[in-house]
Amino acid sequence: MSSSQTKRPLSSAKTGPISGDIRVPGDKSISHRSLMFGGLAIGTTKVTGLLEGEDVLATADAMRKLGATVTRDDDGTWHVTGVGVGALREPDSVIDMGNAGTGIRLMAGIVATHPITTFFTGDASLCKRPMGRVADPLSEFGAQFITRDRGRPPMAVIGTDEAKPVTYTLPMASAQVKSAVMLAGLNTTGTTTVIEPKPSRDHTERMLRHFGVDVDVKVNDDGGRTVSLTGPVEMKAADIVVPTDPSSAAFPMVAALINPDSRVIIRDVCLNPLRTGLITTLIEMGGDITITNEREEAGETIGDLVVTGKNRLKGIVVPAERAPSMIDEYPVLAVAAAYADGETRMCDLEELRVKESDRLAAVAAGLEANGVIHRIEGDDLIVTGGVVPGGGMVETHLDHRIAMSFLVLGLGAEKPVSVDDANPIATSFPNFEKLMGDMGAKFALHS
Ligand code: S3P
Numbered sequence: 001m002s003s004s005q006t007k008r009p010l011s012s013a014k015t016g017p018i019s020g021d022i023r024v025p026g027d028k029s030i031s032h033r034s035l036m037f038g039g040l041a042i043g044t045t046k047v048t049g050l051l052e053g054e055d056v057l058a059t060a061d062a063m064r065k066l067g068a069t070v071t072r073d074d075d076g077t078w079h080v081t082g083v084g085v086g087a088l089r090e091p092d093s094v095i096d097m098g099n100a101g102t103g104i105r106l107m108a109g110i111v112a113t114h115p116i117t118t119f120f121t122g123d124a125s126l127c128k129r130p131m132g133r134v135a136d137p138l139s140e141f142g143a144q145f146i147t148r149d150r151g152r153p154p155m156a157v158i159g160t161d162e163a164k165p166v167t168y169t170l171p172m173a174s175a176q177v178k179s180a181v182m183l184a185g186l187n188t189t190g191t192t193t194v195i196e197p198k199p200s201r202d203h204t205e206r207m208l209r210h211f212g213v214d215v216d217v218k219v220n221d222d223g224g225r226t227v228s229l230t231g232p233v234e235m236k237a238a239d240i241v242v243p244t245d246p247s248s249a250a251f252p253m254v255a256a257l258i259n260p261d262s263r264v265i266i267r268d269v270c271l272n273p274l275r276t277g278l279i280t281t282l283i284e285m286g287g288d289i290t291i292t293n294e295r296e297e298a299g300e301t302i303g304d305l306v307v308t309g310k311n312r313l314k315g316i317v318v319p320a321e322r323a324p325s326m327i328d329e330y331p332v333l334a335v336a337a338a339y340a341d342g343e344t345r346m347c348d349l350e351e352l353r354v355k356e357s358d359r360l361a362a363v364a365a366g367l368e369a370n371g372v373i374h375r376i377e378g379d380d381l382i383v384t385g386g387v388v389p390g391g392g393m394v395e396t397h398l399d400h401r402i403a404m405s406f407l408v409l410g411l412g413a414e415k416p417v418s419v420d421d422a423n424p425i426a427t428s429f430p431n432f433e434k435l436m437g438d439m440g441a442k443f444a445l446h447s
Pocket residue numbers: 028029030102173174175176177179200201327328351
């Protein structure tokens with residue numbers, strides 16, 4: 001989103017039971033990848049269920065600037081005609097990735113091993129985020145990077161046409177870094193290998209296979225994974241049905257759990273086991289969540305969630321190992337914890353500090369503003385639940401998930417909860433207010 005846009009403060013208020021049978025928008029991770037991989041493949045890829053949020057639309061524009069043809073039918077079906085791996089053309093203007101960390105980091109991997117120079121920029125939030133985590137391994141292929149302020153965008157990538165294959169051990173659990181390295185490997189002669197100490201979401205591996213790429217995945221003795229592919233590869237167009245986003249389903253899910261007598265069905269949710277940490281956690285907290293109609297589509301498991309507010313939640317310890325499978329869900333988990341009996345400890349949240357905002361700080365400030373007892377110990381966040389006083393104004397720092405999480409907090413609080421800017425919600429969940437409002441959630445523009 002544009003940082004110069006006028007802020008749109010929004011409040012939410014105690015709502016009572018919510019009910020509905022809904023579909024949240026398409027998965028953001030899968031949507032980005034479907035456009036990128038379609039743009040690298042030979043032939044035309046049809047994408048249905050694409051998330052039409054600002055982040056993904058920025059990726060569509062980026063792929064067009066690099067030579068792919070990306071179009072949308074009136075019924076919401078997208079078509080991507082690719083140029084083939086190795087054949088991207090040099091963009092003649094700066095590529096603006098908006099708010100999208102996934103967009104800029106994966107795109108950096110793609111262009112790093114093409115003989116072109118690409119300039120990337122983004123909004124005020126993206127221009128604060130570290131790119132060194134991708135620039136370091138991608139430099140090993142032979143690409144060069146120019147960034148400002150110790151690795152922040154704007155960023156120029158000078159790609160190489162003599163890429164050397166790389167074996168890289170991830171210093172942090174990050175699907176974005178893993179994917180950037182693998183995507184650079186597509187146009188590199190030889191075997192590119194990524195070793196990840198903790199498994200992170202594997203949509204890149206699954207979708208590359210769907211496009212005909214041979215991706216080898218081994219589970220290591222320590223539970224980590226070694227992922228490799230041998231390039232240069234040829235990718236073949238393959239249709240994609242994008243499942244709905246579990247990170248967006250998280251908001252109606254928690255809203256239903258904290259409002260007794262609620263009942264919500266959420267359809268066609270991506271249930272990739274590396275994305276379901278929040279569901280596991282909420283069930284451990286006593287939440288009534290049932291998965292039905294489980295099936296496979298385009299290499300991903302999907303299903304429907306039935307969530308009710310019949311049980312009161314209780315506090316638990318959320319182990320550090322679970323963090324990669326629910327990394328985007330901690331803000332809304334902190335909201336669930338605010339309504340749970342006792343203490344919830346969320347362990348090892350260091351990565352939250354480099355998301356769309358410093359999410360650990362933003363969540364703590366939002367809880368503070370609304371009278372929720374909490375503390376930070378090292379990289380752990382501990383929330384003591386009970387009655388939520390509310391009444392506070394939360395700064396969103398251009399972070400969609402902070403905005404949505406605190407609007408959900410307000411749905412059960414004693415006094416309304418406000419966020420200073422609801423605009424960032426459009427990056428991942430453009431119809432959030434309408435969908436939640438239709439189920440009974442009370443939102444009002446804050447004057
Ligand atoms: C994503 C990976 C995660 C996640 C982001 C989407 C992806 O980031 O937070 O929203 O699509 O690969 P990290 O890889 O930095 O953990």
